Amino acid sequence: MSANPTTMSPPSIDDENIRPAGLIALASRLWAVLFLIALIVFFSIVAPGFFDLFNFQAVGANMAVLLVLGLGQTFVIISAGIDLSTGFVMGLSSVASALVMQGLTGYPLPVIIFAGLAMALLIGLAAGAVNGALVAYMRVPPFIATLGTLSVAQGVAYVLSGGPPVSIATRGLGFFGNGFLAYFHPEAGLSILGLPEGVSGAAVRDVMGFFPLQVVYIVILAAFFGWLLGRTRFGRHVYAVGGNPKAASRAGIPLEWTLFRIYVLCSTSAALAGFLYVLRFNGGVANAGDALMLSSVAAIAIGGASMLGGQGRILGTIVGALVIAVIQNGLVILGIDPFWQYVAVGAVIIMAVLVDQAKGRFFP
Amino acid sequence: MSPLATETRTAPASIPQGPHPEGLAPVLRCRKLTKRFGGLVAVDQVDFDVYPGETVALLGDNGAGKSTLIQTVAGVHRPDGGSIELDGKEVEIRSPLQARDLGIETVFQDLALCDNLGAAENIFLGRELPGKAYRFLPGLNEARMRSEAKSVLSELHINIRNLDAPVRTLSGGQRQATAIARAVYWKARLMIMDEPTAALGVPEQKKVLSLIEALKARGVPVIVISHNMQDVFEVADRLFIMRRGRAVADLRAADTNANEVVRLMVG
Ligand SMILES: Nc1ncnc2c1ncn2[C@@H]1O[C@H](COP(=O)(O)OP(=O)(O)O)[C@@H](O)[C@H]1O
Numbered sequence: 042m043s044a045n046p047t048t049m050s051p052p053s054i055d056d057e058n059i060r061p062a063g064l065i066a067l068a069s070r071l072w073a074v075l076f077l078i079a080l081i082v083f084f085s086i087v088a089p090g091f092f093d094l095f096n097f098q099a100v101g102a103n104m105a106v107l108l109v110l111g112l113g114q115t116f117v118i119i120s121a122g123i124d125l126s127t128g129f130v131m132g133l134s135s136v137a138s139a140l141v142m143q144g145l146t147g148y149p150l151p152v153i154i155f156a157g158l159a160m161a162l163l164i165g166l167a168a169g170a171v172n173g174a175l176v177a178y179m180r181v182p183p184f185i186a187t188l189g190t191l192s193v194a195q196g197v198a199y200v201l202s203g204g205p206p207v208s209i210a211t212r213g214l215g216f217f218g219n220g221f222l223a224y225f226h227p228e229a230g231l232s233i234l235g236l237p238e239g240v241s242g243a244a245v246r247d248v249m250g251f252f253p254l255q256v257v258y259i260v261i262l263a264a265f266f267g268w269l270l271g272r273t274r275f276g277r278h279v280y281a282v283g284g285n286p287k288a289a290s291r292a293g294i295p296l297e298w299t300l301f302r303i304y305v306l307c308s309t310s311a312a313l314a315g316f317l318y319v320l321r322f323n324g325g326v327a328n329a330g331d332a333l334m335l336s337s338v339a340a341i342a343i344g345g346a347s348m349l350g351g352q353g354r355i356l357g358t359i360v361g362a363l364v365i366a367v368i369q370n371g372l373v374i375l376g377i378d379p380f381w382q383y384v385a386v387g388a389v390i391i392m393a394v395l396v397d398q399a400k401g402r403f404f405p
Numbered sequence: 406m407s408p409l410a411t412e413t414r415t416a417p418a419s420i421p422q423g424p425h426p427e428g429l430a431p432v433l434r435c436r437k438l439t440k441r442f443g444g445l446v447a448v449d450q451v452d453f454d455v456y457p458g459e460t461v462a463l464l465g466d467n468g469a470g471k472s473t474l475i476q477t478v479a480g481v482h483r484p485d486g487g488s489i490e491l492d493g494k495e496v497e498i499r500s501p502l503q504a505r506d507l508g509i510e511t512v513f514q515d516l517a518l519c520d521n522l523g524a525a526e527n528i529f530l531g532r533e534l535p536g537k538a539y540r541f542l543p544g545l546n547e548a549r550m551r552s553e554a555k556s557v558l559s560e561l562h563i564n565i566r567n568l569d570a571p572v573r574t575l576s577g578g579q580r581q582a583t584a585i586a587r588a589v590y591w592k593a594r595l596m597i598m599d600e601p602t603a604a605l606g607v608p609e610q611k612k613v614l615s616l617i618e619a620l621k622a623r624g625v626p627v628i629v630i631s632h633n634m635q636d637v638f639e640v641a642d643r644l645f646i647m648r649r650g651r652a653v654a655d656l657r658a659a660d661t662n663a664n665e666v667v668r669l670m671v672g
């Protein structure tokens with residue numbers, strides 16, 4: 042058809058969206074980063090030993106489990122939901138995969154690791170399918186559905202483990218949880234994925250590790266989740282479903298299927314957090330993630346996600362997790378009772394929400 | 406024809422046979438279409454046809470069932486009775502996705518925009534163009550979507566400076582234009598617009614009317630719901646009037662006037 046709309050020549054609708062200064066917009070978007078930098082500067086001044094490459098590596102390794110819990114939860118929160126079950130799905134996954142790995146003691150290490158990983162993923166898929174079916178297809182409010190799953194996962198984890206940690210005594214496993222990508226010894230030189238040759242005994246104390254494997258894992262996982270959320274069709278649909286589910290559906294987005302996949306993804310990331318926990322501590326325990334569910338939501342909120350849905354980024358969640366990890370680390374170095382971290386993190390969350398609301402006032 | 410027949414006595418202007426060109430097959434053909442909400446019959450055995458290249462105004466008082474009728478065609482509601490044919494083939498429209506796949510594009514009364522997404526993202530919502538992410542992973546073709554969005558909006562004489570800005574920061578006219586651009590972009594076989602001018606200022610209303618004219622020039626049949634009689638007579642070839650869920654009249658625009666139409670609407 043040869044439409045020639047130029048013959049219409051009606052008055053042009055002009056850009057009426059004149060907004061307040063871009064500087065405020067930028068600052069409000071970047072406040073978490075600015076706050077993180079301020080924290081780092083603060084602890085560098087007041088906490089001796091904080092500003093140190095090896096301490097920073099420890100911060101990275103310590104935040105791994107928290108961040109991985111938050112990666113999947115970010116999708117759920119953008120979709121205007123919440124997954125309360127991640128902490129105990131993580132615990133259950135750690136117990137189940139530790140049991141499998143314990144049972145395989147004596148088998149080659151790769152077999153043990155892959156079996157444990159497979160078990161963790163299985164737990165994640167199963168828990169996610171239950172959450173997804175309840176929320177997406179049976180329209181149970183996420184808060185209730187995932188509360189139910191939380192309780193079931195908690196119960197099963199305690200039944201399987203009997204309560205105390207399930208520990209694994211397989212040589213070499215510890216390396217995958219606590220090792221480094223590269224090592225350096227002043228005399229023996231540089232080595233990759235293992236101590237330099239000929240280093241043993243007291244000399245081990247002089248070896249420096251670079252790039253903790255826990256950090257390598259979270260970099261890979263964060264890159265994957267970041268790609269999924271920011272660069273794919275599915276990610277775009279997550280934002281749409283969280284912004285306006287009715288509109289998303291009318292535009293042709295399959296609402297239920299999108300939500301279902303979001304919850305499967307979230308439980309899977311929780312289960313992977315459980316597996317990272319097993320690698321790090323060579324064992325699993327039912328309440329491994331008990332305290333971490335809320336911290337991971339805090340990280341997401343600090344990272345700029347809206348609890349009302351439609352807004353949030355993986356990069357924000359990473360910054361939020363870093364803020365929490367830096368606060369924890371700094372307080373420990375200062376010798377302050379670690380329980381104060383909850384107070385500090387709580388204050389930061391409230392600040393994050395206030396900033397978000399101020400943002401809303403500037404940019405309706 | 407039974408619902409029409411009963412009403413013809415009080416509404417002599419209605420033409421039960423329909424004032425359509427002889428020999429042309431309808432693009433859309435609804436027969437005895439019915440939709441209930443609990444005990445309320447929102448659409449009651451409505452026969453409704455749309456012929457190629459015509460603009461049909463769907464009229465009626467608030468609550469007459471206009472939105473429900475077009476939403477049933479657009480796959481939002483499943484009909485409780487009756488049938489829908491597209492180009493002579495009976496179809497069962499189970500979802501908005503399926504309606505769009507069949508070539509039915511709809512501008513909903515509430516616009517159905519995701520306020521947190523930009524204009525370009527909204528125009529391509531549900532039909533994102535595939536591309537590459539980081540040059541090697543599957544992803545979206547953001548650059549192409551942005552440039553296509555820009556060109557469809559400019560074709561419609563709409564200027565949105567930042568296509569990435571969340572549409573909640575746009576004016577009513579720009580939002581309306583975004584919703585219309587989404588429908589226009591995808592070469593619809595049938596275009597439905599539910600009160601596209603209701604919330605707009607006069608210049609923006611004129612804009613929407615010229616959009617409808619442009620669609621007509623492309624041969625796309627349009628169903629438009631409006632309360633504005635002046636608008637209706639400006640763009641419509643045919644008027645289809647509903648009252649309390651029923652079809653009460655089907656008139657050629659040239660054969661009637663605003664007074665008669667209002668009388669038919671309120672009964
Ligand atoms: N989703 C719904 N659930 C229940 N009742 C509805 C729904 N949508 C519309 N209705 C009712 O159906 C009737 C027709 O509404 P509608 O089609 O929106 O009318 P119109 O668009 O002509 O103003 C009204 O009485 C309205 O309250």
Ligand SMILES: [Mg+2]
Nearest residue numbers: 471472473514
């Ligand atoms: Mg309506």
